[in-house]
Amino acid sequence: MKPISTSELKEIQLDILKDVHHFCTTNNIRYSLIYGTLLGAIRHKGFIPWDDDVDIAMPREDYEKFIKSYKSANGFYNLYDYRKDADYIHSYAKIADTRTIFNENVSMKPIGINIDIFPIDYLFDSVQECNKFIDKLCIYKRLFRIKLVKPSKKNSFLKRIIIRIAKVLCFPISARKLTIKGNQIIQSLFSKKAKYVGLIVESEIPPAYKSVFPSTMFDELIKVPFENEEFYIISSYDQWLKKMYGDYMIPPPEDLRTSPHTLNNVYWL
Secondary structure, eight states, X not given: OOBOOHHHHHHHHHHHHHHHHHHHHHTXXXXXXXXXXHHHHHHTSSSOTTXXXXXXXXXXXXXXXXXXXXXXXXXXXXXXXXXXXXXXXXXXXXXXXXXXXXXESBSSOOBOSEEEEEEEEEOOSSHHHHHHHHHHHHHHHHHHHXXXXXXXXXXXXXXXXXXXXXXXXXXXSOHHHHHHHHHHHHHTTOOTTOSEEEOOOSSOHHHHHHTOEEGGGGSOEEEEEETTEEEEEETTXXXXXXXXXXXXXXXXXGGGOXXXXXXXXXXXX
């Protein structure tokens, strides 16, 4: 099996993103680059140099349409969704290149090099109500995070011990059941009349609070350069990035310019 370099990994992710972009524009599905991919588009006109993933988001109705209808143009890409794949445990979708293996240090069956597809959910008419709802989801998010992570060399010895103990205590609970329960709670709120929306399916808790925005955030999309291509982003990107990252145009200190992911093996099948 042939190893895949970080630069080649990014090229494969970019090709997946191009395929998703083509499908969405052809089928009238709204999407926006999000998280570090959005930040990279604005600050670097492409990938953040030390990052190694791609994130996009869609309003819930567009997301569900995408999940039901997506087919890759070349046949190499597969959509993973917890409702379709028994071995897939995330509450958001991924599109993966089936010709590759992308082995992260997490407790999940490895899939190919992939990009993340997140739904933006309608919430409530006030930020306070939205935050209270996110608080309600915290127990599922924390338990899921414990089930997902594995101790790694990045962790201190004490933290590795704590992770192992927590995983033993949570052993009777399946990650998939946590995902299903959390999504049942989220989707019970589906209403286009809510004044606020949020990206709340992620297992990381603090970003969920920061992702609460007026439901008009997807009213206008604009195209921006990204690695010599062009992709859509929300026109209110400045407001979103400031809330998520603060003064986002200033890169972090050198010692923090590292990937948040722990990759064990990335190779061609």
